[in-house]
Amino acid sequence: MAKEVDGCVKPAAGPLVAEPTPAKETPFKEVQMTVARTGKEAPDFEATAYVAGEGFKNIKLSDYRGKWIVLCFYPGDFTFV
Amino acid sequence: MAAVAAKYPEFQALGVEVLSVSTDSRQVHKIWQEEELSKMVEGGVPFPMLSDGGGRIGTVYGVYDEAAGVDIRGRFLIDPDFVIRATEVLTAEVGRNPDELIRQVKAFQHVVATGEVTPSGWQPGQKTLTPGPDLVGKVWQEWKP
Numbered sequence: 459m460a461k462e463v464d465g466c467v468k469p470a471a472g473p474l475v476a477e478p479t480p481a482k483e484t485p486f487k488e489v490q491m492t493v494a495r496t497g498k499e500a501p502d503f504e505a506t507a508y509v510a511g512e513g514f515k516n517i518k519l520s521d522y523r524g525k526w527i528v529l530c531f532y533p534g535d536f537t538f539v
Numbered sequence: 540m541a542a543v544a545a546k547y548p549e550f551q552a553l554g555v556e557v558l559s560v561s562t563d564s565r566q567v568h569k570i571w572q573e574e575e576l577s578k579m580v581e582g583g584v585p586f587p588m589l590s591d592g593g594g595r596i597g598t599v600y601g602v603y604d605e606a607a608g609v610d611i612r613g614r615f616l617i618d619p620d621f622v623i624r625a626t627e628v629l630t631a632e633v634g635r636n637p638d639e640l641i642r643q644v645k646a647f648q649h650v651v652a653t654g655e656v657t658p659s660g661w662q663p664g665q666k667t668l669t670p671g672p673d674l675v676g677k678v679w680q681e682w683k684p
Contacts, residue, residue: 470590497624508568510583527558530635532540535570535571
């Protein structure tokens, strides 16, 4: 296997869309939220990642635009299910 | 995630890219892959394992549990036009069923390719329906559960 890339990766940007505003800061205003909704466009983001055989890199969801994508969140590494 | 990894060849055959996300750091992902996943599934997790420290991405996707500080088990199927076609969110205790996800991928790919619609529980090769005025009130003639 090729040597994996060492990862002095830059911090990733996180969501590349408007994030939900904490409610306490805007108690009387309608809060603008970008929340994923089925049937609507997926909110883009950038995250740091580990890719087996490659190493550490930053990945944007939109890097995969044009393909079918399965995005799976899970509660944590080394958990039981 | 090991269960999804075990089905990865099927996802690949369908042209699906898989990305996993948790609040763990990329360094922890690496050690989990090397110490455990690679022993559960041959080759371990072959897809990118993304890190959502702080849960900002999970918040935007509606799956971040602030009290626990983790992203719960949310799964999103996104089509090539970047539209979310299917969503399933479970609390931590129950694992996913990758076979149902694969069935949904096949159904959505069929729908996009043909303009037909797929009845409940549809599997490739089974009856589909072509929506239109003529079908109104006549579905019973075409399909039964």
